[in-house]
Amino acid sequence: MRKQNFSLDGNQLKLIAVFFMIFDHIYSYLFLGVWPAWFSLIARFVTPLFVYMLVEGFSHIKSKEIPD
Numbered sequence: 001m002r003k004q005n006f007s008l009d010g011n012q013l014k015l016i017a018v019f020f021m022i023f024d025h026i027y028s029y030l031f032l033g034v035w036p037a038w039f040s041l042i043a044r045f046v047t048p049l050f051v052y053m054l055v056e057g058f059s060h061i062k063s064k065e066i067p068d
Contacts, residue, residue, distance in 0.1 A: 010053060010056070010057075013049060013053060014053065016049075017046045017049045017050055017053075020042065020043040020045070020046050021043060021046045023042070023043055024040055024042075024043030024044075024046065027040050027043070028040065
């Protein structure tokens with residue numbers, strides 16, 4: 001029996017990040033006193049994920065010059 005590798009592509013990572021970002025915004029604006037505080041901690045990995053996707057996308061472009 002072969003073991004399948006688990007992988008995510010860029011679009012799947014973006015969708016996961018957007019989901020958690022929306023989740024965090026709903027928590028912070030609507031349910032701040034109702035839900036436990038660890039709900040907000042779940043979404044804190046979104047910023048590093050978006051920065052990773054930004055750097056990954058920048059590494060694939062041909063012209064890396066910054067326009068004047």
